[in-house]
Amino acid sequence: MIIEVNTKLLHMPEQINTNQLFFLSTVLDKNQKSNQDVRKIVSLISDDEIQYLIDQNLISSTTEGDAIIYRPTEKLTDFLKPSKTYFEQFSEIYPKYVLRPDGTKAYLKTNINRCHHLFNLYTGLSEAMAQHLIECLDFEVSKKVRTGKLGYMKTMYKWLVEHAWEESEQEMSDTKTNSTAYGTELI
Numbered sequence: 001m002i003i004e005v006n007t008k009l010l011h012m013p014e015q016i017n018t019n020q021l022f023f024l025s026t027v028l029d030k031n032q033k034s035n036q037d038v039r040k041i042v043s044l045i046s047d048d049e050i051q052y053l054i055d056q057n058l059i060s061s062t063t064e065g066d067a068i069i070y071r072p073t074e075k076l077t078d079f080l081k082p083s084k085t086y087f088e089q090f091s092e093i094y095p096k097y098v099l100r101p102d103g104t105k106a107y108l109k110t111n112i113n114r115c116h117h118l119f120n121l122y123t124g125l126s127e128a129m130a131q132h133l134i135e136c137l138d139f140e141v142s143k144k145v146r147t148g149k150l151g152y153m154k155t156m157y158k159w160l161v162e163h164a165w166e167e168s169e170q171e172m173s174d175t176k177t178n179s180t181a182y183g184t185e186l187i
Contacts, residue, residue, distance in 0.1 A: 086130035
């Protein structure tokens with residue numbers, strides 16, 4: 001079982017420990033009902049730790065037959081909900097228009113509904129993937145501004161269709177591994 005942990009939970013006003021972090025992550029996971037490993041995780045967490053989450057109004061519990069069902073409360077979902085959707089954040093970073101090298105003005109945010117659909121299709125429900133696309137776009141735009149090549153920026157639709165973030169991924173990983181600049185190494 002793979003648990004995707006939302007680290008934003010660590011910034012809540014209520015202090016939670018690691019067990020509670022994993023427990024909240026399983027409660028927030030929509031596929032937890034059918035997974036046997038969830039029971040193992042819940043068995044490792046003390047009743048006091050779960051009761052603390054209930055007392056803080058982060059989760060609610062109901063009994064259905066022999067099973068106890070835990071659900072996130074509105075307080076928890078509101079805390080995790082970004083002020084803007086990930087596509088809105090993506091769209092804010094994307095340049096509205098650029099001046100092409102031949103002097104023409106090119107509008108880059110065309111087919112916005114199709115772009116929204118593609119963005120959601122590629123990211124699915126994964127917040128990590130949405131944030132990754134946003135980071136890759138931010139990296140590419142910053143690089144093009146820095147090098148004076150913003151005029152060569154693709155339209156948003158083409159950027160998504162052609163998976164242009166994959167090139168940025170490679171470049172980002174290369175810059176992390178080659179962070180030592182020439183002449184900065186000590187011998």
